[in-house]
Amino acid sequence: MGKRLGILLNVVGIGLVMMIMALYGCGNNSVSTVGPAEPFYISGTPNTTAIVGQLYTFTPSISGVDTSNLTFSITTVSPSTLPAWLNFNPQNGTLSGTPASSDVGLISGIVISVSNGTVNESLPAFNLTVTVTGSTGSSGGTGL
Numbered sequence: 001m002g003k004r005l006g007i008l009l010n011v012v013g014i015g016l017v018m019m020i021m022a023l024y025g026c027g028n029n030s031v032s033t034v035g036p037a038e039p040f041y042i043s044g045t046p047n048t049t050a051i052v053g054q055l056y057t058f059t060p061s062i063s064g065v066d067t068s069n070l071t072f073s074i075t076t077v078s079p080s081t082l083p084a085w086l087n088f089n090p091q092n093g094t095l096s097g098t099p100a101s102s103d104v105g106l107i108s109g110i111v112i113s114v115s116n117g118t119v120n121e122s123l124p125a126f127n128l129t130v131t132v133t134g135s136t137g138s139s140g141g142t143g144l
Helices: 002-023
Strands: 040-043 049-051 056-058 061-064 071-075 095-097 105-115 120-122 126-131
Touching: 040 105, 040 120
Parallel strands: 049 126
Antiparallel strands: 040 061, 056 095, 071 105, 105 120, 105 126
């Protein structure tokens, strides 16, 4: 019985190898399939300070094999929605706006994410402090 089981497993194993080869284009090149989504990556370091009266803007970088058909989203902890002065573009992930003096304060737990419908990637959460004057934070943001 052990020998028969071994032969059966070998036959099943060979069949699986042939099926995998066909799915991934090894051997017979006429097989056409849709493989798994190609990986993509989001990166960037947003400036953590926005200055009253000056444009704040940050656009994350996207890299990888397939960066088409991506959708961006944003969440915040406090306040629970973006303030009116701060705009977010879901097509490219750009966060931008010009704060007024009434906007001085902290926006905490900002997370920018991107998805291809199957895989989701996110930048680490960051805080954005709106000040009347100040130095720029990290070098990843522009316009400050």
